[in-house]
Amino acid sequence: MNEQNFQSFSYEEIAKFVEPKSRVLDLGCGEGELLELLTKTKGVNGRGVDIEETMIVACISKGLSVFQGNLEEGLKDYPDKSYDFVILNQTLQMIHKPAFLLKEMVRVGKRVVVNFPNFGYLINRIQLGIGGTMPVNKNIPYQWFDTPNIHFCTRRDFFQLCKSLGIRIVDEIAIHKNRKIKLGKDIFASQICLLLEEI
Amino acid sequence: MSHAFHDLSVVQPQWVTFAQSSLLLESGKTFGTLTVQYETYGTLNEDRSNAILLVHAFSGDAHAAGYHDKPGNNPGWWFEMVGPGKAFDTNQFFIISSNCLGGCMGTTGPSSKNSETDKPFGMEFPVITIKDLVNTQRLLVEYLGISKLFAVAGGSMGGMQVLDWAVSHPHMVHKAIVLASTGRLSAQGLAFNAVGRNAIYSDPHWKNGDYYGGVYPRNGLSIARMIGHITYLSDESMALKFGRKLQEREAYGYDFDDRFQVESYLNYQGDKFVERFDANSYIYLSKAMDYFDLASYPGGIEGALGRTTCAFLLLSYSSDWLFPTYQSKELVYPMMKIGKNVSFAELSSPYGHDSFLLEHQRQGILISSFLQAPHREDQE
Numbered sequence: 183m184n185e186q187n188f189q190s191f192s193y194e195e196i197a198k199f200v201e202p203k204s205r206v207l208d209l210g211c212g213e214g215e216l217l218e219l220l221t222k223t224k225g226v227n228g229r230g231v232d233i234e235e236t237m238i239v240a241c242i243s244k245g246l247s248v249f250q251g252n253l254e255e256g257l258k259d260y261p262d263k264s265y266d267f268v269i270l271n272q273t274l275q276m277i278h279k280p281a282f283l284l285k286e287m288v289r290v291g292k293r294v295v296v297n298f299p300n301f302g303y304l305i306n307r308i309q310l311g312i313g314g315t316m317p318v319n320k321n322i323p324y325q326w327f328d329t330p331n332i333h334f335c336t337r338r339d340f341f342q343l344c345k346s347l348g349i350r351i352v353d354e355i356a357i358h359k360n361r362k363i364k365l366g367k368d369i370f371a372s373q374i375c376l377l378l379e380e381i
Numbered sequence: 382m383s384h385a386f387h388d389l390s391v392v393q394p395q396w397v398t399f400a401q402s403s404l405l406l407e408s409g410k411t412f413g414t415l416t417v418q419y420e421t422y423g424t425l426n427e428d429r430s431n432a433i434l435l436v437h438a439f440s441g442d443a444h445a446a447g448y449h450d451k452p453g454n455n456p457g458w459w460f461e462m463v464g465p466g467k468a469f470d471t472n473q474f475f476i477i478s479s480n481c482l483g484g485c486m487g488t489t490g491p492s493s494k495n496s497e498t499d500k501p502f503g504m505e506f507p508v509i510t511i512k513d514l515v516n517t518q519r520l521l522v523e524y525l526g527i528s529k530l531f532a533v534a535g536g537s538m539g540g541m542q543v544l545d546w547a548v549s550h551p552h553m554v555h556k557a558i559v560l561a562s563t564g565r566l567s568a569q570g571l572a573f574n575a576v577g578r579n580a581i582y583s584d585p586h587w588k589n590g591d592y593y594g595g596v597y598p599r600n601g602l603s604i605a606r607m608i609g610h611i612t613y614l615s616d617e618s619m620a621l622k623f624g625r626k627l628q629e630r631e632a633y634g635y636d637f638d639d640r641f642q643v644e645s646y647l648n649y650q651g652d653k654f655v656e657r658f659d660a661n662s663y664i665y666l667s668k669a670m671d672y673f674d675l676a677s678y679p680g681g682i683e684g685a686l687g688r689t690t691c692a693f694l695l696l697s698y699s700s701d702w703l704f705p706t707y708q709s710k711e712l713v714y715p716m717m718k719i720g721k722n723v724s725f726a727e728l729s730s731p732y733g734h735d736s737f738l739l740e741h742q743r744q745g746i747l748i749s750s751f752l753q754a755p756h757r758e759d760q761e
Contacts, residue, residue, distance in 0.1 A: 205720065229717060239747055239750050242724050242751050243750040243754055245755040247722050249717065250727055260717075261718060
């Protein structure tokens with residue numbers, strides 16, 4: 183199985199959180215693969231946001247609604263609870279103020295889906311703890327000095343943040359490659375996918 | 382069929398005249414005989430489903446693409462955007478472009494002859510609105526046997542008309558492309574239009590609009606155009622293009638013959654404009670822009686946009702300070718809120734408001750992707 187397949191596996195898992203026919207806002211939607219999947223399989227009314235012009239073109243080509251915007255500015259023009267689901271897929275770790283954005287997401291969305299790489303994953307721990315270098319692997323493919331990822335966290339870090347922000351974790355899927363991890367998620371899951379809502 | 386990528390060659394303007402009272406104006410008045418100048422590019426398909434209407438901006442005309450008279454001569458205002466293999470692909474689409482009502486490029490306007498008096502209308506021409514411009518285009522579209530447009534596209538004042546098309550005739554529009562435009566002019570926009578009109582009013586040759594056959598209010602119209610031209614550019618593009626360079630001299634002579642390049646450019650633009658544009662058209666069309674306000678619909682801007690069924694593409698340009706990005710967002714956010722199919726991008730460009738006439742490649746990719754993408758219309 184290649185990386186592409188692992189990605190589509192995690193997309194299918196994310197899709198399980200999303201109810202059919204719902205209104206979906208996908209932040210950092212990239213080329214729109216997830217939105218396209220949700221539109222086709224769940225019939226959602228989807229909308230993407232991305233900052234890159236090339237991504238906007240890719241989404242428009244797929245017939246998706248897409249808005250060129252900067253997530254760092256938050257979602258101030260989006261009314262409270264105006265989406266059933268707000269998704270942040272593989273983007274959290276690139277955001278300057280992740281706590282601010284999370285609060286904005288639970289304000290705008292009735293529910294929020296967040297998918298992020300678990301920095302506490304076993305290989306990362308070994309590379310840092312034993313090798314003594316910042317982890318570089320399939321999951322985290324960048325050198326520390328040249329990476330878009332500026333805010334890594336572990337599964338446990340994220341849970342603590344949610345607690346302090348008054349965000350409830352409704353459901354969780356922990357993933358490594360194309361497997362769901364049931365035990366020892368903190369260590370054996372490289373991807374954490376959470377369903378969240380405001381308390 | 383070969384899909385060649387080449388330029389359109391020589392195109393011919395066409396005219397159609399509609400009988401008295403074909404057009405009911407928003408003011409409640411009926412319009413007399415109405416002639417529309419238009420051009421078409423490409424071929425209408427059998428089920429008449431591939432027509433795209435291009436709507437020109439304030440000082441534009443029907444000549445959007447191809448050349449006039451001979452190859453290389455007088456290319457259309459969107460020459461780079463319209464043609465075989467281009468964003469508006471004439472291998473695929475039948476493109477219609479007409480001069481707007483109240484204009485002076487072949488469609489009935491203040492400089493046309495009033496059949497009742499046998500003299501040019503001047504200020505006897507009725508006050509017109511963006512909706513009236515759109516209803517005139519609708520007459521043309523229906524005359525061409527088209528009941529539904531695949532797309533309507535335009536920038537600036539053209540974008541206002543696209544918005545009105547989508548709101549007023551939702552059953553006739555499948556996709557709408559709105560570039561560098563707004564749902565309503567800001568106070569700043571209204572102010573610039575007012576200064577332009579005042580420049581014309583203050584020209585002694587304007588004579589309350591009754592100057593045809595005499596001396597034209599050249600100075601007034603030229604100053605109006607200079608002001609307009611400043612608003613179409615940006616600080617950055619002016620700095621790049623002219624800086625502080627003098628036109629004819631190397632050093633200051635400390636007299637009023639010292640002319641900066643930008644000064645000379647504006648004079649040139651003003652003079653050139655006077656040759657092709659009518660001062661009264663300037664007055665009427667700028668007023669039509671002033672009146673346009675999507676928020677005046679019942680239910681405000683959401684009420685207006687709620688009537689639409691088409692997919693929207695809105696583009697703004699980072700250095701456009703006449704129709705700034707926030708004005709496009711003021712349309713996009715309510716569209717998103719009420720669940721319309723809308724895509725938006727702000728192109729980073731130094732060319733100011735004029736960007737939509739210059740950023741061919743980047744806006745071209747967005748537009749052609751949007752035209753090719755599937756869209757299922759909202760059920761009404």
